[in-house]
Amino acid sequence: xxxxxxxxxxxxxxxxxxxxxxxxxxxxxxxxxxxxxxxxxxxxxxxxxxxxxxxxxxxxxxxxxxxxxxxxxxxxxxxxxxxxxxxxxxxxxxxxxxxxxxxxxxxxxxxxxxxxxxxxxxxxxxxxxxxxxxxxxxxxxxxxxxxxxxxxxxxxxxxxxxxxxxxxxxxxxxxxxxxxxxxxxxxxxxxxxxxxxxxxxxxxxxxxxxxxxxxxxxxxxxxxxxxxxxxxxxxxxxxxxxxxxxxxxxxxxxxxxxxxxxxxxxxxxxxxxxxxxxxxxxxxxxxxxxxxxxxxxxxxxxxxxxxxxxxxxxxxxxxxxxxx
Numbered sequence: 001x002x003x004x005x006x007x008x009x010x011x012x013x014x015x016x017x018x019x020x021x022x023x024x025x026x027x028x029x030x031x032x033x034x035x036x037x038x039x040x041x042x043x044x045x046x047x048x049x050x051x052x053x054x055x056x057x058x059x060x061x062x063x064x065x066x067x068x069x070x071x072x073x074x075x076x077x078x079x080x081x082x083x084x085x086x087x088x089x090x091x092x093x094x095x096x097x098x099x100x101x102x103x104x105x106x107x108x109x110x111x112x113x114x115x116x117x118x119x120x121x122x123x124x125x126x127x128x129x130x131x132x133x134x135x136x137x138x139x140x141x142x143x144x145x146x147x148x149x150x151x152x153x154x155x156x157x158x159x160x161x162x163x164x165x166x167x168x169x170x171x172x173x174x175x176x177x178x179x180x181x182x183x184x185x186x187x188x189x190x191x192x193x194x195x196x197x198x199x200x201x202x203x204x205x206x207x208x209x210x211x212x213x214x215x216x217x218x219x220x221x222x223x224x225x226x227x228x229x230x231x232x233x234x235x236x237x238x239x240x241x242x243x244x245x246x247x248x249x250x251x252x253x254x255x256x257x258x259x260x261x262x263x264x265x266x267x268x269x270x271x272x273x274x275x276x277x278x279x280x281x282x283x284x285x286x287x288x289x290x291x292x293x294x295x296x297x298x299x300x301x302x303x304x305x306x307x308x309x310x311x312x313x314x315x316x317x318x319x320x321x322x323x324x
Contacts, residue, residue, distance in 0.1 A: 007071025007105040009093075010034070010078045014046060014112040017119040021049030027112035030078055031055045036070060038062060039080040046080060046112075064092025071105035125197055128181045143183055150179045162303065210234055232267060244268045255298040258288035266293065 010030050014023065023031075023046075031037060031050065039047065040061040050057055057080070062070065067089070070077045079089075096102045131138045157172040184197035211234040213219035214227065221227045241247060244264040250257060258274075265272050274289050276282060291298040314320065 004103075005074035006068070006103040007074050008076045008108065009067060009071055009105045010076065010108045010110050011090075012078050012080055012110050012112050015115050015119065016045070016083070017115050017122045018113040020045040021052075023049075023112040024114075027110060028053070030076075030110055033076065034078040035075040037078045037080070038067075038070075039082075040086065041080075041082040044080055044082065062089070064089055064096055067093070068096060068102060068105060077105075124177070124181055125185075128178075128185050132182075132185045138182075141182070141186065143186060146179065146182060146186075150176075150183075153179055162300070207238070210238070244270070253299060255284065255288045255302060258285050259292040259298050262289040262292040 012027055012030065014020075014027075031053075032055065037050070037055055037057045039057050039059055042059050047057055062079075067077060067079065081089075093104075093107065097104045133139065153172065153175045157169075157176050160168040160172045180200065181197055184195070184200050187195050209216045211231045212227075213230060213234070214221035219230060221230055239247060244267075245261060248257070248260050248264065252260070262274075274282075274285050288298040291301060
């Protein structure tokens with residue numbers, strides 16, 4: 001072994017979330033300049049593209065000693081790890097280096113591609129696809145059967161937001177995202193009108209662009225009020241609704257429903273006072289309308305009061321506050 005010039009090992013990694021062949025320029029430079037390119041996996045996704053680019057790749061599973069020897073004399077060897085990461089090889093190199101008995105080549109970790117923001121969503125789609133195919137419970141679920149879980153997860157998300165718990169917030173956002181991906185995966189199997197998670201994402205992207213002409217177009221919006229007005233105008237054109245009440249789900253909690261209707265009335269400039277009558281329902285309706293006019297979410301306000309009431313109950317029972 002040439003102790004004066006032990007050479008160089010380049011471990012070339014690439015993200016499985018990026019299309020094979022889309023490598024960085026430094027990665028292509030290293031591949032073309034290398035004395036040898038080694039890969040232990042005959043099914044490595046990069047191989048067809050490397051061969052097409054004229055890069056000769058030797059297949060085989062070298063030991064750490066083999067790799068060190070291949071670099072002797074100042075040679076550069078590029079190694080393409082398998083999907084499992086080749087822990088035995090890297091551990092072997094670490095042991096050789098730690099022994100002090102070997103002239104070790106320079107070791108460089110070269111990322112050939114990087115994950116873009118949102119890349120882990122691809123993992124979620126793949127995992128959901130496999131679960132849908134192989135899990136006895138998940139494979140039998142329907143939109144209707146999952147509906148209640150979507151409602152529960154949204155309530156848990158709201159609670160995490162109101163508690164100010166960042167770790168819980170991250171987890172609950174994931175649970176809500178799971179509902180979206182799960183429903184989209186089920187929708188792929190529909191015989192009459194199938195759609196995928198890409199269709200879902202494409203629809204919301206188009207909607208966001210259309211409703212933000214001040215960002216993606218020539219319109220101007222100087223204030224949040226301007227933005228809201230543009231949003232409502234674009235929405236009205238998209239939906240072609242006959243009434244300002246169209247699209248308001250009546251199945252939502254009563255206070256939220258009342259506040260939403262009051263918001264639609266106020267935004268449209270209509271003069272429609274809430275109906276008067278005897279009973280607690282009319283009183284609650286009037287309170288919700290009043291709260292909305294004052295910029296207060298009646299649902300959030302009632303939940304906050306309810307939490308205080310809960311703590312008072314626990315105190316009367318001689319228990320500590322929950323802190324949530």
